[in-house]
Amino acid sequence: MMLARLLNIVALLVMPFVLIGVINRVKSLWSGRKGPPILQSAYDVARLLRKSPVYSTTTTPLFRIAPYVFLVTAVGTSAVVPLLGSAPLFAFPFDFVWLAYAWGLGRVAIMLAALDTGSPFEGMGASREATFATLIEPALFLVAGSLCLLTGTHTLHEALVPHINSAAEIVAWAASIVALLIVLQVETARMPIDDPTTHLELTMIHEAMVLDHSGPDLAAIQVGTAIKFFAGASFVATLMNPWAGSNTLRCAVMNLALCILIAVAIGSIESLIARFKLRSVPQYIVVALSSGVVALLATTWRIDGGP
Amino acid sequence: MLLVGALLALALRSNRASAAAAITSQAVATVLMLGTVVPILGGGTPFEVTWEWPRPVESMAFRVDALGAFFLVWSLPMTLLGTLYAVGYLQPYFARGRHGGPHFALLNMVSASFVLIYSVQNALAFLLGWEIAAVAAWLLVIWDYRNQKIRFAGFNYLVSTHVGLFVLVAAFMLLHSKTDSMDFRAFGNFLEKPSRARGTIFILLGVAFALKSAFFPFHTWLPRAHAAAPAEVSALMSGVIHKAGLFAFLRFTLLMGRPDEWMGWTVLAFGALSAFFGVLYTSTQRDLKRLLGYSSTENVGIAAMGFGVGYLGWTWGIPALAVGGFAGGLLHLLNHAFFKCLLFYAAGSVYHATHTVDIERLGGLAKRLPYTANLFLLGGLAIAGLPPLNGFISEFVIYSGLLSGRAPTSQSNVALVAAAVALAFVGAVSALSMTRAFGHTFLGTARDASVHDGDEAPTSMLIPMLLHGLGVVILGLAPELGIALISAALKLFPFAPATIDILTPLTPIVWASRLLAGVLLVAGILAWQRGKRARQSVTWGCGYTAATPRVQYTGSSFTEPFARIFEAFLPSVRRERLPEGVFPQAESHLSTHHVDPVERRIFEVLGQGEDLVVQASERIPEQPHFAFAAGLIVLIVIGVLVSGGVSP
Numbered sequence A: 001m002m003l004a005r006l007l008n009i010v011a012l013l014v015m016p017f018v019l020i021g022v023i024n025r026v027k028s029l030w031s032g033r034k035g036p037p038i039l040q041s042a043y044d045v046a047r048l049l050r051k052s053p054v055y056s057t058t059t060t061p062l063f064r065i066a067p068y069v070f071l072v073t074a075v076g077t078s079a080v081v082p083l084l085g086s087a088p089l090f091a092f093p094f095d096f097v098w099l100a101y102a103w104g105l106g107r108v109a110i111m112l113a114a115l116d117t118g119s120p121f122e123g124m125g126a127s128r129e130a131t132f133a134t135l136i137e138p139a140l141f142l143v144a145g146s147l148c149l150l151t152g153t154h155t156l157h158e159a160l161v162p163h164i165n166s167a168a169e170i171v172a173w174a175a176s177i178v179a180l181l182i183v184l185q186v187e188t189a190r191m192p193i194d195d196p197t198t199h200l201e202l203t204m205i206h207e208a209m210v211l212d213h214s215g216p217d218l219a220a221i222q223v224g225t226a227i228k229f230f231a232g233a234s235f236v237a238t239l240m241n242p243w244a245g246s247n248t249l250r251c252a253v254m255n256l257a258l259c260i261l262i263a264v265a266i267g268s269i270e271s272l273i274a275r276f277k278l279r280s281v282p283q284y285i286v287v288a289l290s291s292g293v294v295a296l297l298a299t300t301w302r303i304d305g306g307p
Numbered sequence B: 001m002l003l004v005g006a007l008l009a010l011a012l013r014s015n016r017a018s019a020a021a022a023i024t025s026q027a028v029a030t031v032l033m034l035g036t037v038v039p040i041l042g043g044g045t046p047f048e049v050t051w052e053w054p055r056p057v058e059s060m061a062f063r064v065d066a067l068g069a070f071f072l073v074w075s076l077p078m079t080l081l082g083t084l085y086a087v088g089y090l091q092p093y094f095a096r097g098r099h100g101g102p103h104f105a106l107l108n109m110v111s112a113s114f115v116l117i118y119s120v121q122n123a124l125a126f127l128l129g130w131e132i133a134a135v136a137a138w139l140l141v142i143w144d145y146r147n148q149k150i151r152f153a154g155f156n157y158l159v160s161t162h163v164g165l166f167v168l169v170a171a172f173m174l175l176h177s178k179t180d181s182m183d184f185r186a187f188g189n190f191l192e193k194p195s196r197a198r199g200t201i202f203i204l205l206g207v208a209f210a211l212k213s214a215f216f217p218f219h220t221w222l223p224r225a226h227a228a229a230p231a232e233v234s235a236l237m238s239g240v241i242h243k244a245g246l247f248a249f250l251r252f253t254l255l256m257g258r259p260d261e262w263m264g265w266t267v268l269a270f271g272a273l274s275a276f277f278g279v280l281y282t283s284t285q286r287d288l289k290r291l292l293g294y295s296s297t298e299n300v301g302i303a304a305m306g307f308g309v310g311y312l313g314w315t316w317g318i319p320a321l322a323v324g325g326f327a328g329g330l331l332h333l334l335n336h337a338f339f340k341c342l343l344f345y346a347a348g349s350v351y352h353a354t355h356t357v358d359i360e361r362l363g364g365l366a367k368r369l370p371y372t373a374n375l376f377l378l379g380g381l382a383i384a385g386l387p388p389l390n391g392f393i394s395e396f397v398i399y400s401g402l403l404s405g406r407a408p409t410s411q412s413n414v415a416l417v418a419a420a421v422a423l424a425f426v427g428a429v430s431a432l433s434m435t436r437a438f439g440h441t442f443l444g445t446a447r448d449a450s451v452h453d454g455d456e457a458p459t460s461m462l463i464p465m466l467l468h469g470l471g472v473v474i475l476g477l478a479p480e481l482g483i484a485l486i487s488a489a490l491k492l493f494p495f496a497p498a499t500i501d502i503l504t505p506l507t508p509i510v511w512a513s514r515l516l517a518g519v520l521l522v523a524g525i526l527a528w529q530r531g532k533r534a535r536q537s538v539t540w541g542c543g544y545t546a547a548t549p550r551v552q553y554t555g556s557s558f559t560e561p562f563a564r565i566f567e568a569f570l571p572s573v574r575r576e577r578l579p580e581g582v583f584p585q586a587e588s589h590l591s592t593h594h595v596d597p598v599e600r601r602i603f604e605v606l607g608q609g610e611d612l613v614v615q616a617s618e619r620i621p622e623q624p625h626f627a628f629a630a631g632l633i634v635l636i637v638i639g640v641l642v643s644g645g646v647s648p
Helices: A002-030 A040-050 A061-078 A095-116 A120-151 A167-187 A215-240 A249-272 A278-303 B002-011 B015-041 B066-089 B091-095 B101-117 B123-144 B148-179 B184-192 B196-213 B221-228 B231-241 B243-256 B261-282 B288-316 B319-354 B370-383 B390-402 B410-442 B459-477 B480-490 B503-532 B555-565 B597-622 B624-646
Strands: A054-056 B047-052 B059-064 B535-537 B572-577 B589-594
Touching: A002 A040, A002 A215, A002 A249, A040 A215, A054 A061, A061 A095, A061 A215, A061 B503, A095 A120, A095 A215, A095 B370, A095 B390, A095 B410, A095 B503, A120 A167, A120 A278, A120 B410, A120 B555, A167 A215, A167 A249, A167 A278, A215 A249, A278 B410, B015 B059, B015 B066, B015 B101, B015 B480, B059 B066, B066 B091, B066 B101, B066 B231, B066 B243, B066 B319, B066 B459, B066 B480, B101 B123, B101 B231, B101 B243, B123 B148, B123 B184, B123 B221, B123 B231, B123 B243, B148 B184, B148 B196, B148 B221, B184 B243, B196 B243, B196 B261, B221 B231, B221 B288, B231 B243, B231 B288, B231 B319, B243 B288, B243 B319, B261 B288, B261 B410, B288 B319, B288 B390, B288 B410, B319 B370, B319 B390, B319 B459, B319 B480, B370 B390, B370 B410, B370 B459, B390 B410, B390 B459, B390 B480, B390 B503, B410 B555, B459 B480, B459 B503
Parallel strands: A054 B535
Antiparallel strands: B047 B059, B572 B589
16 A cells, blocks of 8 residues: 555656656657657756746736645645556545646636736636636536446546446446546647647747746646646546556556557647637537536436446 | 614714614624524524514514524624624715714614524514515615616615515415414425425525525626625625525425425526526626626525535435535535625725726736735635635535435436536636636736725725635635534434534545645745745736736636637627728727626516517417417416415
C-alpha cells in the first residue's frame, strides 16, 4: 500500500512533463524536425523558477496568488484520480464532484487574474474559457453519472474500471471514452479547440489568459496544466486498461503506457488537423455532451435486462 | 417588543435615536428568541402557547417546532445586521434631512412578521404575518419614492405578491371548506388522507409559495424590486424574507405526510427549471443588483432540487435519499442567506462609493474598496459552489442524493443523474457570472471617468459584511455547525431514522476542503509577500502603448460567446449603426440590451391581450376546426374545475 502511494507520487512528479514532451516530440516528427528533448518542459520550468516575476501596475494581489491556486487545485484533484489504474492517493464517495469543482476554482482563479490585468486579450481568453467550461462540466457529470450507475459505485477510481460484458455496456464504455477525450482536449487547451503554440493573441484561449504571467508564476501555471493533462489522460487510460482496479505492477505499467499512447494520439491530432473556428468549438463540445447522453441512456438498457 | 421598537422608531424625531430604538429592540428580541429556540434545536420540546380569540380566529396556537426554530435562528439576527447596515447606507439621505424612522420601524415589522409566520398554527394568523411581510417589504422597496422607476418596481412587486396571496387564500378556503377549521392540525389531518383535492391544494400552495420565493417563471417582479430597493432591503428580501415561501412549503409538506411520486418529480423539475433559467439570466445582466436578484431564483431552485430528492426518497421509502435531499435543501437555504446578503451588502457598498451599480461603467474598484472587493469575491466564490466555501458543501449533499443510484427503477435513476448534470451546468454558469461580475466591477481599470469617486464604506456597513463573510467561511470549513442547526428539523419528518448521520459521508470532503483552504492560505500569503518586492511594469498591450481603459473587455463582450450559444433563451435587443465603406464618415454606435423574456411575454399579453382575443374570436366563424378546438379546451377546463370542486 505504501509502495503504491509512493509510486503514485513519483508518477505525479514525472509523468506530466513526459507527456508534454511526448506530444511535442510527436508533433516535431510529423513536421519533419528532430524535436526537443522529452523533458524539455521540465527544463523550461526550472529556467522560469530562476527568473523573477514582473507584475503589471494595474494588477492587485489576486494576480500574484492566482497561479498558485491553480497549481494547488491541479495537485489536489489528481490525488483522487487513479493515476496508475488502481487505488489513488485518496478516495471518497463522490470524489469526482470534488474534482470538477476544484478544477472550477482553479479556472476561476486564472480567469480573474486575466481580468485583473485590464488587457483586452486576456479578457477575451477568460470569456472563451468560461463559455466552454459551462459546456464541458455537464459532459463530465454525464459520464461520471452513467459510469456510477453502470458499476454501482460512487468513487472515481471504481467507476472508471471497465465493465464490458454486454452490448449496452460496450456502448456506454465507448461513448464515455469519446466524451472524456474531448473533455481532456478542452480542459488542457489542446487542438482542435485551442492552439497552445499559436503566436496570434486573437486566436488564443488559455494562452491569452496567461500573457502577463512571468517567472515562477508562469511555471506554476504550466506545471498545473501538465498535471491536469496527466489526470485527464489517466481517466481514459484507466477506462481502457484491462487490468484496471487490480493493485498490481502490470496494471500500473499498462496505465502509464496507455497515457503515453494518448499523448501520441493527441500530438498526431494536433499535427494533422487545424484548429476549429471559435464558432464551431461549441459544436465539437456538443459531441462530448451527446456521447455522455448516449452513455447515460445505455445504462437503462443494461439494468432492465437488455442484451 | 418588536412592535414597541417600531413605535419608538416612528415617534423619535432624530434618525440616530430611531435607529438606536430599532436596533436595541431587535437585539433584545433576538436574545429572547435565541433563549427559546436554542433548546428546541438541541432536541428539546417545542414551545407552545394557545390564545383564545373571538370568531373567526377562534383558538390561535403558536408552536415553535424545530423547523420554525431553524428559520428563526438566522432570520432575526440577519434582520438585525441589515438594520445596522441601513444606518451607514442611508447616511447620505439623512444628511439631506430625510427622516429614517419609518424605514427602521418597517425593518422591525419584518422581524415581527417572521416571529408570526414561523410559529403560528392558524391559517388566518399565518395570512396576517404573510401580509405584514409583503406590505412592509413593498414600503421598504420604495424608500426612494420620488423616482418613478422605483415606484413602478414597487408596484410590480405589490401586484405579484398579491396574485400569490389570492392563490394562497384559495388554497386555504378549499381546506377550510373541507375541514371547517383554520387550524393547521385540522388541515394536516385532512391532507394526510388521499383525496382528489389533495393534488389541487398541493399545486395551489406550490404556486403561492413559488411566487413568494421567486421561482421561474414567477420571478419577473424580483429583479426589478431588487434593483430598486436600498441594498439592505434587497439583501433581506432575497436572503431572508423570501425564505418564508420555502418555509411554508416545508410546513405543508410536514402536514401533508408521505407525498405522491408525481409531487416529488414536479418539485425536482420545477427546481431544476428555476435554477437553469435563473442562472442563464444572471450571465447577461449589466446591473449588479439585478444580477444578484436572478441569482436568487437560481439558488431557491437548487434548494428545491434538494427538496424534490427528499420527496422522492420519502415516497420510495429510502430514508438515506430523503434525509440527504432535505438536508441539502435546508443547508443550501442557510448558506444562501449568508452569501446572498453578503453580496448585496457589497453591491450596496459599491453604490455608496460610486453611485452606480452598472458593471459596464465600473472597474478597478479593488484598489479603492479593498474590504468590499475581498468580501464580494468571497461571496461570489461561495455562490458559485466552489470549495472550500459553504456553497460547495450544500451542493455536494444534493449531488450525493442525485447521483446515489438508489432509485427503484433505472429510468428514475437516469432522471436523477440528468438533474445532477443540470446542476453541474448551473454551477459552471454561476462561476461565469460571478467571474464576470467581480472581474469587471473590481478588477482592471475604471471604465468611465464620470463615475463618482467615493471611499470605502463606513464601519456600520462593514461589520454586517464581515460577519456574513465569516459565516460563509465557517459553514464551509465546519459544516457540523450548519448540520447541527438542521438535524432537529429533519427529525420532524416521519421517515427519519433515530440517529441521522449526514456528517460521516461528508467527513472526507470536509477534510479535503480544510486541507485545500490551509494550503491555499499558505501559498497565497507566500505569493503575496514575495510579490511585494517584485518589479512592476505596464500590462502587455501587444506592442501598443497608448491603450486606454476603453479597450478593456466589457461585461457584454465577456458573455457574448455564451449568450450566442443560448440565444433562444436570452433574447437581446440590438440598436446599431455600423460603419460602412473603407473610410466611414457617419458616426456609428452599437448597443445591446438583454430583456427578460418571461416579463416581455407577460406585458405583451397584458398590453395586447384584448387584440389577441378579438383576433382569435374573429377566426372562429371562418375556421370550424379552430372553433371546435377552442370549445373542447373550454369544456375540459370547466370539467376539471367542476370535478375538483365536487370531489370529496
